[in-house]
Amino acid sequence: MTAQDRGLLLGDGLFETMQLRNGTVPFLANHLSRLEEGCRILHLPSPDRNMIHAALGRLAAANSLTDGSVRLTLTRGPGPRGLTPPATPHTTLLITTAPSPGHAPHPVRLHISAQRRDRQAVLNRVKSLNALPAILARMEAQEQGADDALWLTHEGEIAEATAASFLALMDGQIVTPPLSAGILPGISRARLLEAGLCTEHTLTETDIPHLQGAWLVTALSLTPVTAIGAQDMSPQPELTARLRDFLYDSP
Known part of the structure; x- marks a missing residue:
């Protein structure tokens, strides 16, 4: 992500937060379908599902994490100054993980x-x-x-x-x-x-x-x-x- 990224400068993007359980993401297809619908609404290119599947597996393995959460962040990428987006966006995709807190949330x-x-x-x-x-x-x-x-x-x-x-x-x-x-x-x-x-x-x-x-x-x-x-x-x-x-x- 660069200093010109519209996600950083304008909040121009989407995200999904997903559960990581036993090294996999349950209901991943549901999350990706919602992400793709959001891309349609915001006129963003949708990321490739196969690429996301592969990246999630590599990231969980690299972090030695089997249970926790995954956040997928998609931005429109860098663009010129101002609100009008570039005609051909070069999206930024960021995937991060976090460990499980280890306890149920407090009321x-x-x-x-x-x-x-x-x-x-x-x-x-x-x-x-x-x-x-x-x-x-x-x-x-x-x-x-x-x-x-x-x-x-x-x-x-x-x-x-x-x-x-x-x-x-x-x-x-x-x-x-x-x-x-x-x-x-x-x-x-x-x-x-x-x-x-x-x-x-x-x-x-x-x-x-x-x-x-x-x-x-x-x-x-x-x-x-x-x-x-x-x-x-x-x-x-x-x-x-x-x-x-x-x-x-x-x-």
Whole structure:
């Protein structure tokens, strides 16, 4: 990556964070499909899948890492000064690994962000390198004594957290906001829906006092939520264990 790279200068690119388990990346095809859809939206050339497969294997072996995480970062590459991208981009692909933390994530408290999510914003659908809204929302939450922020839409619907999909237990059923709430199409979220372990359901701020539990879910972790604003959430250890087993321990 050079000093002229648009990913560095403008956040012009995408990324995927993936689990590394026993030296391989589970559901790699799902991640690459989402990356390719993001490339289509941003008019970026998609990286070659075979090259990524080979690079992941070499990198895990070189780092002597069997369990942890992999981050794939794709930028438009170097370009002239200004916003207009080059007619023929020369993309930059960066793949890094990190070891597993070795423990389940600690439960978190959520703050309802003062920011509001635009349901129609195209960047909701991609894992963009433009993370400033999430950074500011996370900082706002921490200033309020919380760990993370929960975004609502302008219409008052619950969307997602700053870097995770939102799950809730409502009337004995696990539900998650629909994509129409302007959320990222999460890989773990999609797997839970496909397996029938949760359903899509529109949630609003007025539903929060009626939730029996809540979680944040990513490709790497399932995190219980202990409170949303002033509303405490009941712990759900059995459901948490069941969801974690399906997402991260089952073959």
